[in-house]
Amino acid sequence: MGNAKKFFVTSAVSMAMFLSSAGMAFAEEAKLDSGDTAWMLTSTALVLMMTIPGLAMFYGGMVRKKNVLSMAMQNFATACLMTVLWMAIGYSLAFTDGGDLNAFVGGVDQAFLRGIGLNSLSGTIPESVFMTFQMTFAIITPALIIGSLVERMKFSAMLWFLGLWSLLVYAPIAHMVWGGGWLMGDGVQDFAGGTVVHINAGIAGLIAALMLGRRKGLGTQPMPPVNLAYTMIGAALLWVGWFGFNAGSALAANGTAGMAMAVTQIATGVAALAWMGIEWAVRGKPTLLGMSSGAVAGLVAITPAAGFVGMPGAFVIGLVAGLACFWTAVYMKPLLGYDDALDAFGVHAVGGTIGALLTGIFSAVILGGVGLSTHAGHSILVQLWIQAKGVGFTIVYDAIVTFIILKVLDWAMGLRVSEDDESEGLDIALHGEQLYE
């Protein structure tokens, strides 16, 4: 098994660990650590829970009654489809050596998980666990995009879109940032997926929302959410599961994981209060949907920063994310008129960008962080520039490829359901079911 990969992975996502290995059993020769393995098994379960039922409920509660099952179905089906694609080829494309193309994408050596056996290790944990943990990331990222597609996209087209996107966008970006590609070499700090997961999903969502067009009746008919308790459950399960997402990205049960968990909690609390507070101030009432959205915005923004920043960073990132995402979702979206129904763009792309950039500032030791990327010079400005490069490249690459995929699919099969199906609702029209009578 290629050690290169393991080295890259480990160094990318837990750079911090190296700086703080005092007092920890550091694996000089690869050796399984049962504690690290226990935490990563748990984290994997937590991250899966984020998509099903977490995201399915969070998104599902916000659509109209006639589309809630289709929403749940899209999340569930994405979880299943990505499982198969990741096993087949995604993992290999993201985390193996890509030879000549290694700067951009991995190879096919581990297609169908070739070579992962009982004894394969990845750092101090079994490779099977590392692979499954990463699989849950490959599941949730396309699932986040669904928030932009709701109430109008064909189920078949959605499966094709997200399937292709995961191979053509997610896997390469994951490789570039985490799997040994050029952004990693450049020293981009992305602890748990600010660029790879959130900006990536948010931009794809925006493009898709623009290409699909607005829902029928938007702006003229009220579109009340089917059940905000579902949304609250979803937001809460996302929060809980995010501990696996962020603290799990330490790939070990150590001080980095602990700090990642602590800053995640703090940034989230601050962001939720920020969204609630600004809403209360400017619109007169604090809402549950606002507070839940704020929490998710905080979770998103702290994601790239989690293992790198300290308490000050957590506080500022949470605050800025809560306010900025509120502004995007509530003021900018209606202004620009795109129908990113559940704000995949407004929360994930915006929150992810804020987090990615602020990571470049607050990872500085002087600001309470664990230190800027060792690959970079030692100034904050340099790191900020590297971060911006990572963000910018992701946005451009993602936007272009997403556009092409959707164009092709539109030509091949059409993206949108018929007007009648949209009126009737996707639950009955596409799935022959309804939430309740």
Place this chain on the structure above:
Amino acid sequence: MGNAKKFFVTSAVSMAMFLSSAGMAFAEEAKLDSGDTAWMLTSTALVLMMTIPGLAMFYGGMVRKKNVLSMAMQNFATACLMTVLWMAIGYSLAFTDGGDLNAFVGGVDQAFLRGIGLNSLSGTIPESVFMTFQMTFAIITPALIIGSLVERMKFSAMLWFLGLWSLLVYAPIAHMVWGGGWLMGDGVQDFAGGTVVHINAGIAGLIAALMLGRRKGLGTQPMPPVNLAYTMIGAALLWVGWFGFNAGSALAANGTAGMAMAVTQIATGVAALAWMGIEWAVRGKPTLLGMSSGAVAGLVAITPAAGFVGMPGAFVIGLVAGLACFWTAVYMKPLLGYDDALDAFGVHAVGGTIGALLTGIFSAVILGGVGLSTHAGHSILVQLWIQAKGVGFTIVYDAIVTFIILKVLDWAMGLRVSEDDESEGLDIALHGEQLYE
């Protein structure tokens, strides 16, 4: 404390570990491993979550509104009752040495958990954890049967039935397969409970469905599910919790647990897609209920195989289970006319049998597995025969004893509620509550 038990237990459920101990701290003299303990504490919580709220929601969402609380109540009460019975005597019957009867059942030495103290170990984890982990299995197995009893069984009769069944069927079968009984001696491979849990529950469900008779109005009145979002949440929590079920059955945080988790994920994704796909093909629409059912079918089928097979096994098991359970639940059930309302038989017995048999094939090293049972000869055919013996014995023993228990209860107290109570719905009639006004 009898070491025999510990030896049996360890060797039965994690045979694989022995074959792959390289690089692991192998407990030559029993010594607590905090990592293994951490994972088993977590797994216990996950498996409890499978029953409440997992199964309660999965089943609850599928019944009519007037029976949804009774469904939740039955699951909840089963969780409580089994907790007490397992403490009182079940654990002892399943996991201690039964002396002369040891081939079939354990003894009473550890009734009321006698001898389990702070320092008792079971392998590398506290015995208290092993006992509680196994308790969660003793909870979910009878709870699965409830899927066949819905909307018509007396609450009191149900408690008696499941209580007796857990002592007369579950505990002995668990002993035979995992606790040192003859099937274990024979070399049956059942990693996390294909026979002990799923076939066992499914067959008992079928017998009970036949003896209870069909629900009033079945086939003539529509019986719309109260809320399919509940079912989706339930299926998702089952999936997440099943990581504890399968990977936890390694009783350690090691490579076996990792592989068990990976193959669980893969088989489930494949099975869900298979059910969805075949449904789409033959009935025109893919449904959320179908996809959720497929996921559960996959989870069931991979259960006996989880620690033994590799990726090829996971794929095939998932595929076959998805298709076969679809066929049973959708075509065979209406044909035969039994009213196994929520398909405890169609999913658990059928899926469990498929998994148990295919384990005997795909655990072969040549097919990517960790090796056939060392007790058996080395051919796949021999192992397949052993597996079939385990399945067959479980079916026959379970069917007979279930039949007797229900006959006795029918005579003693009656199994079924009155027609009026059935019309009114069990929620109001038996529990004086309703879901909402």
Place this chain on the structure above:
Amino acid sequence: MGNAKKFFVTSAVSMAMFLSSAGMAFAEEAKLDSGDTAWMLTSTALVLMMTIPGLAMFYGGMVRKKNVLSMAMQNFATACLMTVLWMAIGYSLAFTDGGDLNAFVGGVDQAFLRGIGLNSLSGTIPESVFMTFQMTFAIITPALIIGSLVERMKFSAMLWFLGLWSLLVYAPIAHMVWGGGWLMGDGVQDFAGGTVVHINAGIAGLIAALMLGRRKGLGTQPMPPVNLAYTMIGAALLWVGWFGFNAGSALAANGTAGMAMAVTQIATGVAALAWMGIEWAVRGKPTLLGMSSGAVAGLVAITPAAGFVGMPGAFVIGLVAGLACFWTAVYMKPLLGYDDALDAFGVHAVGGTIGALLTGIFSAVILGGVGLSTHAGHSILVQLWIQAKGVGFTIVYDAIVTFIILKVLDWAMGLRVSEDDESEGLDIALHGEQLYE
């Protein structure tokens, strides 16, 4: 970093460990243990899950439809607010050395988490994890009080009340019992928070219910719960999460954690059956709400005892709690006429008191426990007296300070919403949202 604190903490909550360290890797010099860390990361996630979505659903399902979102909102906002307050000052007040005032409250040295870095340890786990774990306790305790405030308190007043209460009541009591204060010195045994969490919350709830007055229409209008499935989900998630609460309070993945989990499971099952049984006997029908309430009563009562008692203690504590809390909530409350809507007092204060006192009995070795507090004499009576002192002090201190806080707030901003807002429901009136149309 002050070692004093670490010593106190460790000795308070896991006294038992010292008595049973045989066979465990005991940390002579502080050293991170990855297994312990893995379990504590998991426990932190589990305890957060108890509040959101657990408690939000448990409480939310019991109120009327027009107030369900306000209920969820109050829980969610409490989680966010306490996160910030705990970071700012709460943690320091509870767990640092308070100098001259140390008997009663900690100091401000670790305000804003000063000094918690990547390498700070607390026992065998990162201090960041210890701090976050304790944060989840500081979240759920005030959240429990919400059960007494429902359907009539101003959102703003509630935030002020719970915020002040957490600093003026929770932090000091936590310090006295766990952080090195006088009750700890006295030898009070409170494993996971019988006094600190449950009695504390329950008494504050009672005072608040009395000062707020009864809901309009109570007794004359029916107040049907909006959705008992929500309550069941909530109860189940509380149960599952409580494993993190109780077994996590061992601060390690060891035999104490294992015993804590086992007795938690047993006491809960027994208490739920007890409530269900007595209800069935005296009122004719067993209810899901009753059984869920019983489970929570059992969880509450075993909390102070979890790491100290054995199976006999678990059984008796569960039984007494189930019956006594039933009696309080169902008979005493209507008799006395206070409107503790969701029984924060009836379940948490009563259950907590039962647990705290019985801990003083059943922790005796002769009754299957791990031993009475080493600070105390060796007789059960002495320990019982110490426990009673802890309970009594908490009640008196809590009641007085809660009363003062609420008086001041009533004067400053008013506690209760207008009659019109109460009629319309807080969801629309305060938050501009409704559960569904």
Place this chain on the structure above:
Amino acid sequence: MKLIMAIIKPFKLDEVREALTPLGIQGMTVSEVKGFGRQKGQTEIYRGAEYEVNFLPKVKIELVVGNDQLERVVEAIKTSAHTGKIGDGKIFVSDIESAVRIRTGETGSEAL
């Protein structure tokens, strides 16, 4: 034309519908309502606090028929909704002046 408004027990709905089909009834409108009457409500128990539910779930059928059909339809509903137990419900008849089918604009009994 006449409007027949029948309040019946919910589980009788399918039977009533089946009884009407042979009479050539091609349309009706159904709503879920709560009935208050002689029939005692069930007792619901919340945390031990029993309370009697005064309003029972019923189904209301609204059905416009030609004058000639009136009698037979009322009779059919009466028979098929009957259980003989308290709470079976009522049938009320009133006059309808005009009817329009929105799809075609047909009016009068053509519209039914």
Place this chain on the structure above:
Amino acid sequence: MKLIMAIIKPFKLDEVREALTPLGIQGMTVSEVKGFGRQKGQTEIYRGAEYEVNFLPKVKIELVVGNDQLERVVEAIKTSAHTGKIGDGKIFVSDIESAVRIRTGETGSEAL
């Protein structure tokens, strides 16, 4: 016989029912409806996107009474449902030609 159809504020239902009991009213049928009228809807806020809800929750009571009772019943409803604030609702009266009690087959005012 007359059909009284009253649209009232939901939280007034219990008061209305209590006001009718002394008049010997033994039955009525209630449904949840949405009302559109002079009363301005609440504003709901979803992700900051405020929208005004034009339809407000109301309760509709349908009640068939003998001609002699009509006046007293209308009066009782008017008084008990009154708050004086906009949106209190309406009472409409129309004629019922016949009534049947399904359980017994009684007709006319016997059936009420």
Place this chain on the structure above:
Amino acid sequence: MKLIMAIIKPFKLDEVREALTPLGIQGMTVSEVKGFGRQKGQTEIYRGAEYEVNFLPKVKIELVVGNDQLERVVEAIKTSAHTGKIGDGKIFVSDIESAVRIRTGETGSEAL
């Protein structure tokens, strides 16, 4: 005064309301109902067990208007609720004897 009872397709409600506003209609009452008619129900699929849903979701509008307004209102509803596809629904008109506005006690057409 006349009571107009219109059964329409749910998604047409907003259009109908908009069509009525210019006519000076200031109030109406709406309920969710299920319609049984010529329109075939959708097929729902549960665990493969297809079943046809005979009752389709419809919206019922109840609207009391002065006699003079009757024709224009019926016309407006007919036009705005029209899709031309089966299941568009019906409009029924009947007589109302009296009306009361609960808030003010006004009666007759003042009350509308």
